[in-house]
Amino acid sequence: xxxxxxxxxxxxxxxxxxxxxxxxxxxxxxxxxxxxxxxxxxxxxxxxxxxxxxxxxxxxxxxxxxxxxxxxxxxxxxxxxxxxxxxxxxxxxxxxxxxxxxxxxxxxxxxxxxxxxxxxxxxxxxxxxxxxxxxxxxxxxxxxxxxxxxxxxxxxxxxxxx
Numbered sequence: 001x002x003x004x005x006x007x008x009x010x011x012x013x014x015x016x017x018x019x020x021x022x023x024x025x026x027x028x029x030x031x032x033x034x035x036x037x038x039x040x041x042x043x044x045x046x047x048x049x050x051x052x053x054x055x056x057x058x059x060x061x062x063x064x065x066x067x068x069x070x071x072x073x074x075x076x077x078x079x080x081x082x083x084x085x086x087x088x089x090x091x092x093x094x095x096x097x098x099x100x101x102x103x104x105x106x107x108x109x110x111x112x113x114x115x116x117x118x119x120x121x122x123x124x125x126x127x128x129x130x131x132x133x134x135x136x137x138x139x140x141x142x143x144x145x146x147x148x149x150x151x152x153x154x155x156x157x158x159x160x161x162x
Contacts, residue, residue: 022158022160023155026153027043028059031149033065033148033150034145036146037131040129042127042129044126045120045125045126045128045156046124050123052119053119054157054159055113055158055159056077056116057111057112058073058075058153058154059109059152059155060109060153061107061149061150062150063108063148066094066146067147068093069096071090071093072088072090073090073131074088074130074131075087075128075130077126077127078128079122080122080123093110116159128154
């Protein structure tokens with residue numbers, strides 16, 4: 001191995017091992033290659049800093065067998081006081097030609113902004129829940145098994161604008 005190649009490898013190793021200083025919470029939950037409509041993914045977070053501003057990001061890891069061009073999510077954020085903020089969110093998941101969006105080759109990881117510039121003023125545990133609500137056209141009930149989904153994650157990071 002040449003000296004130049006060795007230096008490049010060391011540099012890549014250092015860069016890849018650097019910690020994302022903005023990341024304060026990261027949790028992923030695996031699925032058996034599908035996301036069941038009754039499977040509510042739950043996350044708990046206890047902020048240490050009530051003055052910082054945070055972004056909440058949902059991560060979806062899926063493959064080409066994902067059958068929709070979008071993703072409908074029912075989200076809930078419960079404050080330590082019991083107050084609840086619920087949202088229905090829709091994200092684009094595929095190009096018009098059917099190719100799945102996201103980073104990666106066989107598996108795609110999509111970074112979906114959930115909430116931006118959030119402050120956690122209350123002390124204690126915040127509870128987050130995420131449930132899929134995708135349904136076929138002209139149907140009311142969500143599909144039982146949302147195929148092609150392998151994991152759902154929630155990350156909380158300090159907002160870079162603050």
